[in-house]
Amino acid sequence: MEFLLVTPQVRPGVALIQLNRPKELNALNGQLVEEIRDALLLLDNDDAVRVVVITGSERAFAAGADIRQMAGKSAIDMFTDSRFATLEQIRRFRKPLIGAVSGFALGGGCELAMTCDMLVASETAQFGQPEIRLGTMPGAGGTQRLVRAVGKVRAMEMVLTGEPISAHEAHRLGLVNRVVPVGQYLEEAYRLAASIAAMSPVAARLAKESVNRAFETHLDEGLHFERKNFYLTFASEDQKEGMAAFLEKRKPEFKGR
Template identity: 45%
Template sequence: MEEVIVERPAPYIAVVRLNRPQARNALGQALRAQLAEHFGALGQDDAVRCIVLTGGAQVFAAGADLRALVDSGPIEALLLNNQRMWQAISSCPKPVIAAVNGYALGGGCELAMHADIIVAGEGARFGQPEIRVGIIPGAGGTQRLARAVGKFKAFRMLLTGQPVSGREAFDMGLASEVVADDRVQARALELAAEIAALPPLAAAQIKEVLLAGQDAPLEAALMLERKAFQVLLASADKKEGMQAFLDKRTATFKGA
C-alpha cells in the first residue's frame, strides 16, 4: 500500500495525503522517503501552484514510529540522513498548506510546521511529547516552534510534552486559521484555489524572501525584498495583472 497518496482535485492544486491509518500516520522511514520524493517532484511541476498536505479527516500524523527508534543508536540515526527527507519539504518552492485534523504530535507537529499555512480543526491536537520518552524533537521541533510561538510558550509545550488544541494553536500563533473539524479539508482547498489563481512567480518570490529574510538582519532582508520586487517587474504576469486591474476584468496568470 502506498503510504503517501498524491491527488489532483483541481487545476494547479496537488493534495499530498499521508496514508497509514492503521498507525495513525506515524512517520516511518518509508513514509518519509515517499514524502520527500513527492515534494521534490511537485516542486518542479509547472502544473502545480499550491500543495495541500494532510493526513485526512481523522488524524494528521501521530509522530515518529517508536518501534523503529526503541533500539536505534546514534550511528544508525546519523546514517539515515533523515534531514535530507525533511529538506525536500522545507525547500519546496510552491506554497504548502497543512490541513490538520486530529493528532499532530512529535514528528507530525514538526511536519505541519514545515508548511507555509496551517488550517487547524477545533479538535486538532498539536504537541511535542518527545520528553516523555526521554528524547527531544529531532526535525526542527524546538527551533520552528520557538520561532512560531515565542520562547515561553515553546518551553511550556516542550518541557511538559502536553499538547494544545487547534484553538490554542491559533491563539498562540501556531496555526493560521482554526475552523470546525468538518471544514478543515474544504477550507484548505479553498485557500489553495485562491492562491493557485494568483501569479505563481510572485507567490514563489514571497515564499523565498520571507523564509530567507526572517533570520537575517532587517536591512539584508529588505534588500532581498527589493530585488525580488524589481525582478517581478519584468514578468508577463505583472503586465497582465496590472492591465486587468485597469480594465476591470479577471486576470489570467501564466507563470511567466
C-alpha cells in the same frame, strides 16, 4: 507510493498529498518521509500545480515518528540516518504548501506541519512535542520553529512537559491560520489554496522565499532580499498581465511566466 495518496488536480491548480498509514496514525517512518519528498519534487516540476495541500486523516495528521524504527538505534545510527536531510528537502519545496490538520499532530507530525507555509486546523487538532516523555527531545525543528511560531516561554513549556495544545490555542498563538469544524477543514484548506492558485505563480514563489527569509536573517539583509525579488517580478509576463488587467478593470490571466 505505498503510504501516500496523491491527487494532482483536486482543484484547478491545487494538488493534494494525503498521508495513508491509518493503523499507525500516519506515524512518520523513513519510507513515508521519502515518499512525501518524492511527491513534492514531482509536483514542484508540474507547471499545472500552483499550490499543494498536505493532510492526513480526521483522526491524525501524523501522530509522531515511528518509534519502532528508532528505539534501538545508536547515536551514530541517527547521525547517519537520511531522514533529516529528507525533511530539509521537504522544507525547501518552492510552491506554497498548506497543511490541513485534524486530530494528532505530535512530535514529527507537529514538525512536519510547521514546515508548511500555512495551516488550517479542525477543532479536534492537537499540536505537541512529546519527545521528552520518551527520554529524548525534538530533532526535526521542534525546538526552533515552535519558538518562532508561539514564542519562547510557551514553546519551552510544550517541549519540557510534552503537553499538547488545542487547535484554538494554536490559532491564538499564531501557529495556525484558522480553525473550523472537523467536517470542513479540508474544504477550507482547498479554498485557501484556490485563492493563492489564482495569483501569479512566479510572484507567489518569490513572495514565499522573501517571507521565509525573515525568519533566517536580520532585517537589513531581509529587506535587501525582498527588494531583489520585487525587482525580479518585473521580468515576468505575469507582472505585465496583472498591472494591465488592473488598468483595464478585468480579471488577470496569470500563466506562470
